[in-house]
Amino acid sequence: MVALYAVGTLTFLGIRAFFVPHSFGQYGHYRGAAITEIAAHPIHFAGHQTCETCHADVQEMKKTGMHAQVSCEACHGPLAKHADDPSIQPAKLDTAVLCVRCHAASAARPKGFPQVAAAEHSNGLPCETCHKPHSPAISAGGAK
Amino acid sequence: MTTGVEGYMYPNEITLYWSVLIVLYPYITGLVAGAFILASLERVFRVDAIKPTYRLALLTALAFLVVAPLPLQLHLGHPERSFEMYFTPHRTSAMAMFGFVYLWYLMAVLTVEIWLDYRRDIVVMAQSSSGLKRWIYQVLTLGSNNISERALAIDERVGWLITLIGIPSAFLLHGYVGFIFGSIKANPWWSSPLMPVVFIFSAMVSGIAAVMLLYMLIMRLRREKIDMLCMDTIASYLFYIFIIDFSLEMLDLIHRIYEADESFRTLNFMVHTKLYFSQIVLQIFVGTLTPIVLLALTQVLKLPEIARKRIYTVAGCLTLIGIFAMRWNVVIGGQLFSKSFLGYTTYKMALATREGLLMSIALTILPLFILWVLVKLLPPWPEKVQSGTSAASAAN
Numbered sequence: 162m163v164a165l166y167a168v169g170t171l172t173f174l175g176i177r178a179f180f181v182p183h184s185f186g187q188y189g190h191y192r193g194a195a196i197t198e199i200a201a202h203p204i205h206f207a208g209h210q211t212c213e214t215c216h217a218d219v220q221e222m223k224k225t226g227m228h229a230q231v232s233c234e235a236c237h238g239p240l241a242k243h244a245d246d247p248s249i250q251p252a253k254l255d256t257a258v259l260c261v262r263c264h265a266a267s268a269a270r271p272k273g274f275p276q277v278a279a280a281e282h283s284n285g286l287p288c289e290t291c292h293k294p295h296s297p298a299i300s301a302g303g304a305k
Numbered sequence: 306m307t308t309g310v311e312g313y314m315y316p317n318e319i320t321l322y323w324s325v326l327i328v329l330y331p332y333i334t335g336l337v338a339g340a341f342i343l344a345s346l347e348r349v350f351r352v353d354a355i356k357p358t359y360r361l362a363l364l365t366a367l368a369f370l371v372v373a374p375l376p377l378q379l380h381l382g383h384p385e386r387s388f389e390m391y392f393t394p395h396r397t398s399a400m401a402m403f404g405f406v407y408l409w410y411l412m413a414v415l416t417v418e419i420w421l422d423y424r425r426d427i428v429v430m431a432q433s434s435s436g437l438k439r440w441i442y443q444v445l446t447l448g449s450n451n452i453s454e455r456a457l458a459i460d461e462r463v464g465w466l467i468t469l470i471g472i473p474s475a476f477l478l479h480g481y482v483g484f485i486f487g488s489i490k491a492n493p494w495w496s497s498p499l500m501p502v503v504f505i506f507s508a509m510v511s512g513i514a515a516v517m518l519l520y521m522l523i524m525r526l527r528r529e530k531i532d533m534l535c536m537d538t539i540a541s542y543l544f545y546i547f548i549i550d551f552s553l554e555m556l557d558l559i560h561r562i563y564e565a566d567e568s569f570r571t572l573n574f575m576v577h578t579k580l581y582f583s584q585i586v587l588q589i590f591v592g593t594l595t596p597i598v599l600l601a602l603t604q605v606l607k608l609p610e611i612a613r614k615r616i617y618t619v620a621g622c623l624t625l626i627g628i629f630a631m632r633w634n635v636v637i638g639g640q641l642f643s644k645s646f647l648g649y650t651t652y653k654m655a656l657a658t659r660e661g662l663l664m665s666i667a668l669t670i671l672p673l674f675i676l677w678v679l680v681k682l683l684p685p686w687p688e689k690v691q692s693g694t695s696a697a698s699a700a701n
Contacts, residue, residue, distance in 0.1 A: 162420065162447050166412075177392045190395055268313040269645050 205239035208232075212240065215247070219295055226296030227275075236294070256288040312648025321640045321652045324660040325633075326376035329668055331482045331504065332632045333373045336672075338479035338505070339512010340366040341415065341471060346542065348468040354538040360685030361523070362516045363419050368676035370411055375668055377403075379659055399485055410478045414471040420445075421464040423683050425452045441682070479508040486635060493568035494639040499557045506550035507628050513543045514596075514624035517617060519676070527686075533610055537603070540617050544600035547624070551593050554631075571646040579641050579649060584634045592627015596620035 187193025212233040213220045223229055234240055236259060243249050257279075266276045277283075283290070291299065310319055344362035346352040378384040390404030420427075428450050431442035480501040487500025517539045524531045561569065576584055599620040603613050637652050655661035 162417070162449065165447055173391070180388075181392050185393060190393070268647050269315060 204241045206234050207239075207241045207244035209234070211244045222293070222295045226293075227298055228295060254294075256294060257283075257285065260288040260292075260294070309651030309653065310648060311650075312643070313645055314643045314648045314650050315645060318640070318643050319650050321637065321650070323636055323640060324380065324652075325637075325654055325662070325665045326380045326660050326668070328629070328632045328636045329665055330373065330376040331479075331636070332511070332629050333369050333376070333668075333672070334482055335479055335504065335508035335511045335628065335632070336515050337366045337370045337373060337410075337512070338475040338508040339510065339514075340369070340516050341475045341512070342509050343513050343516050343539070343542070345468050345472050345475075348465060349472065352538065354534050355542075357532045357535045358516050358520050358539065360422065360683075361520055361680075362512075363415070363422065364679045364683065364685060365516055365519060365672075365676055366512075367415050367419060368672040368679055370407075370415060371675055372668060372672045374407060375671070376665075379664065379668075382659075399481070399488065403481065406478055406481050410471075410474050414467060414474045418464055418467045418471060419683070420447075421460045421467065424449065424460055425457055426683070428452045475508075476505055480505050486639070491644060492639050493566065494572055494642070495635065497557060499553060499560075500635075503550070503553050503557060506546060506553055507631055509546045510543065510550050510624060511628040513539060513546065514621040514628075517543065518621040518625070521614065521618060521621075523680070531614065533613065536617055537613065540600055540603055540613075540620070543620075543624070544597065544604060547593070547597050547600065551597060554593075568646060571642050575638065575642050575649065579651070580634055580638050583630050584638070588627050588630035588634055592623055592630050596623045596627065599623075 182192045182194065184193035184195075185191070188196070209232045216233075219233075223231075236254065237251055240251055243251050261277075261279045264274075264276050264279075266278045270276055279285075288294070288297075340362045343355065344359050344366065347355050347359040374387070378387060381387075387404070390401055391408070394405065395401035424446070427442050427445045429452070431439060431446055431450075434442060483501035483504025486495040486504075487497050489495045517536065520539075521531055521536070561572070596619075599616050602608065603616055608616070640650075641652065642649050657663050
């Protein structure tokens with residue numbers, strides 16, 4: 162029985178050596194080679210610093226408002242292609258759909274967070290009818 | 306509109322991800338650990354009265370242990386990936402360590418103990434049988450045909466040592482399952498340091514009840530007399546361990562009530578509504594208090610044999626129902642309420658799906674079928690061995 166267990170253990174070690182990738186455990190509990198493979202993927206997000214190099218006016222408006230900490234691509238989506246070639250225009254956003262992702266009334270959200278029952282609040286109108294998305298508070302002069 | 310949701314649930318809480326198969330998993334491993342601990346009573350603690358169930362308990366443990374990972378495999382899918390646990394062990398993950406706990410218990414404890422205990426019989430049967438059976442037994446000897454007095458004495462000593470190691474291993478196997486739940490600090494229904502201890506004692510209760518029932522059933526099928534001294538002894542162990550198990554569960558409950566933390570109102574409401582039948586009725590009254598009272602009657606009254614047999618049968622069945630309900634209430638109950646404490650969801654069991662009712666029934670029956678094969682292959686009954694020995698002697 163001891164011999165059987167010894168053979169079993171050796172077989173297991175042989176199979177393990179064959180199946181476990183060589184770079185596994187190089188940096189942690191994953192394939193080390195995965196880092197370079199992932200780094201080779203095309204970049205989709207440009208980052209807000211890139212946006213701000215051309216859109217300084219939006220940055221100025223944003224930094225005084227409630228959305229100062231919201232990154233551009235959180236609403237506009239990944240824009241690396243647009244940053245590389247400004248002639249590629251990002252898709253126009255529908256604020257009636259976009260804003261309620263964060264601002265629909267929900268018992269799980271903190272009480273101080275602005276949230277509305279959209280159907281009653283705006284009767285289906287796009288939010289930007291009244292609020293400027295980059296500085297949304299009406300009291301802060303965000304209203305059109 | 307989502308059906309079955311009352312109040313507010315976070316979106317990822319509406320559907321229960323841990324289904325009835327995850328209920329079945331701790332139930333089965335509990336039966337394994339309990340059956341093994343019953344066997345160890347005879348081997349290590351020299352409780353000779355329960356000798357008739359020793360081998361049956363070991364085979365029961367093996368039959369259920371073989372099936373134990375199947376609910377997990379079916380739940381997770383991609384069984385071929387399960388080997389990753391061994392190839393790239395993740396030492397800081399309790400779940401990932403299950404593979405090693407399971408392998409240790411299967412390969413280093415149970416299989417070795419059964420082989421050592423049966424080795425003499427296997428050699429004898431390899432000599433006395435013919436055809437396919439002879440070939441199977443010859444393979445099972447693993448080339449070790451020495452059944453001299455000295456060799457058997459070594460088997461006995463090593464077997465004793467393996468059983469000794471097996472007791473903490475059985476505690477580890479099922480304590481681990483309780484640890485998985487008890488260590489989830491985000492879930493107040495699970496997060497309790499008592500969870501592994503409660504799981505271990507409930508495992509002992511269910512395993513002992515299962516072996517007791519199986520022994521009585523098999524004796525009836527074989528038209529043989531039930532060893533009542535054995536049954537009375539097992540029933541008394543079942544009774545005392547059940548008392549400890551129930552006390553621990555009540556201690557946990559009283560602690561929760563007294564502590565009354567921010568989750569208490571939600572959990573209290575859940576126990577009185579969605580879990581009322583499975584927890585209050587099935588687990589506590591039908592599956593715990595009733596068998597404890599029935600077993601207590603056999604301890605304090607001098608009842609005739611037939612009455613004791615009937616009581617043991619009813620108490621054993623109710624115990625198994627109660628322990629299953631306990632697993633259900635832990636696994637399913639812990640997913641029915643929102644971690645926002647603002648709402649509840651509903652678990653609707655599917656019927657003929659990979660994680661449905663029929664699959665659960667199949668997985669419950671499968672160990673019994675495996676046990677039947679094991680009993681045919683390795684008879685736990687002494688007279689079979691004796692007749693085998695006489696046949697071998699006659700052949701020589």
